[in-house]
Amino acid sequence: MNEFKTDEIKKMVSEKIKEIKGETPYSKVSERCNVTAARISDVANNKIDCQLSTFIEIATGLRIHPKELFDIVFDFDEYYSELDK
Numbered sequence: 001m002n003e004f005k006t007d008e009i010k011k012m013v014s015e016k017i018k019e020i021k022g023e024t025p026y027s028k029v030s031e032r033c034n035v036t037a038a039r040i041s042d043v044a045n046n047k048i049d050c051q052l053s054t055f056i057e058i059a060t061g062l063r064i065h066p067k068e069l070f071d072i073v074f075d076f077d078e079y080y081s082e083l084d085k
Contacts, residue, residue: 005079012072014046020062020069033061 021029021044026037035057042048043058059066 003083005074009072009074010049011046012074013069014044016069016072017044017058017062020064024062029058029061031061032063033057035061 026040029040030037040058043050056066059069
């Protein structure tokens, strides 16, 4: 049994990137930061894990605070409670 929900949380963060990006092409986001359009696409499509620095760069390209990438609807309190049982 996989009690950790890392994959689920990662998918939600990836979806958040796509939601914030909207219709803006990855190439346009890439022009505003130090990450290639292909890498941004891979992160947004949950194809790769990435470093914190990449998330910061993506936030820069989107012109948002990095914390917005992690503003997902997930009950961490309940999750942690279940883990600690």
